[in-house]
Amino acid sequence: MTWASSESALRLWKSGSLSSNPASPAPEAIAALLPEIAALEARAGAGKFEEALRREVGRRMERLADGVLAYRRHHVHRTLENPPAAWSEGNTRLLDYGATHRAARVRGARAVLVVPSLINRWEVLDLTAEKSLLRAMAAHGLRPYLVDWGTPNAEERRFDTTAYVARLERAVAFLAKRARRAPAVMGYCMGGTLTVALAARQPRRVAGLALLAAPWDFHADRTGQAFLVASGPLLAQVADKVGELPVDILQTLFWSLDPWLAVKKFGRFLGMDQQGDSAREFVLLEDWLNDGAPLAGPTARECLVGWYGENTPGAGKWVVNGRRIVPSKINVPSLVMIPSGDRIVPPLSAAALADPVKGLRNTTRIDLPLGHIGMVVSSRARDLCWTPLLEWLSNIPAKQRR
Structure with missing residues (x-):
């Protein structure tokens, strides 16, 4: 245009x-x-x-x-075999990434509940054999269990964030029983926001909380989000009538954050060796970006109007099953990882969880010179993000393990 x-x-x-x-x-x-x-x-x-x-x-x-x-027209498609499901409820599955990895099956390997966003699917955490945070966890001696949210069924289309947090509570209870001790929890993007509520409601079942680019203060920085904020109430009405917020609308919101990104990235792709590794990784990542799931209607309204419009999490007004979620009251050992080049979750929004006054009480903060997606799949992700994350998960204080 x-x-x-x-x-x-x-x-x-x-x-x-x-x-x-x-x-x-x-x-x-x-x-x-x-x-x-x-x-x-x-x-x-x-x-x-x-x-x-x-x-x-x-x-x-x-x-x-x-x-x-x-x-x-590119011939590449994701071919990795997914691990078996250890637990399921509705269309949600818990994929056991340690089931086929010897290092993760040793006695005492720490279980980690990995929670991705409800919108973009989980495959970005397991894109290729070489660029898989989940497989790196298993090779490090951790036992990751990934939440695959699937696509909302008829019942799940009526879910609000309380219903999703309740599902996480049942998943973490299953893991605690299976591992015979509280698992660590890792949340990425919107999944991180949900896991804060999980830790607030079930502190004894969460040994440690790792948050990767998790939004919290939605009014800390609205740069580039004018379209999203302005269209929120209208889109919430669409979600109310349709029962969900369709994928195409969600994609439009993401595109609005950087309208020229398509021009730059597809032009760059055209100049690549189409048979090379860079083109292969571009196609796999683009497939992931274009294969999101619709957002349940009540959750869409809560996020668009409550989170982005009224800043209920950042203002301490987000209520999950009758309980206000206040980070400063959570004393679970926490790691907050903030990518400085993030355009999807402004760094100031994620940094609110590491604030010394209003943030999580027992927190380690790591700032990364990476982007929202780059922190898990870029060429520097392993050294800058994966390594300190895996070390932190492996060294959660023993007193929290019971």
Whole structure:
């Protein structure tokens, strides 16, 4: 839309144009270019600049289309075999990543409940054999159990966040009984927000709490989130009527955070060796991004209006099954990992959980020079994020293990 409107905008702002409108002056940055454009046209001939502009718009659109088509036609698909399910409830499964890994099956291996977001699926944590945080956990001697939320069924379409936290409570109770001691809990993105509520409600069943890019104070930094905040109430009404917030709408919200990302990434993809590792990883990651799950209607309203609109978690007003979730009252050993380049969860939002006054009481904070997704799959993720995370999970104080 921005490219296609360039010709119309030029006619609107050029003095002397039949379409010019004095009541709609050009922005300052554009107004400064108009004399230069006029000088170019004087040398090249009337209409030549507009012809060049039209060609450039076409070139950019064609390159974007070529990049998208190259992705759609690529032969690569995720081929990793998923581990067996140890527990299930509704469409939610608990995948046991230690079942087939010798290091994770040793007696006393610490169980870790891994909770991803409700929106994007869990596969980003197990993208390839080389880029799998879950398999790295198992190789390190931990026993990760991953929450696969699945797609909401008829009953789950009526779930609010209380219902999802209650499901996590039953999952952690199952693990505590199976492992004969409290497991550690790791939450990624929105999954981290839910696990804070889990730790508040079940502190004896959570040995330690690791939070990766978990949003909490939704008003700490709204940079780039104007569309999401403004459209929240309307989208909540859609979720009320449909019973869920469809994937396409959720994708639009993510795209709105960086509208030019598609242009940059598909152009970059077009320049890659299509048979190389970089192209393979791009396709797998893009498949994951495009394969989200719809969000249950009540949960969508709670997030859009309650979290983003009213900042109920950050303001200490988020209530789960009658209990206010207040981080400063949670004394479970906690690790808060904050990627500084995060555009999905602003760093200030995640940093609220490590605040010395209002945040979690027993906290280690690690700031990472990575992005929201890069912290788990980039070339630097293993050294900067995985290694300190695995070490921290392995060294949770023994007094919390009972």
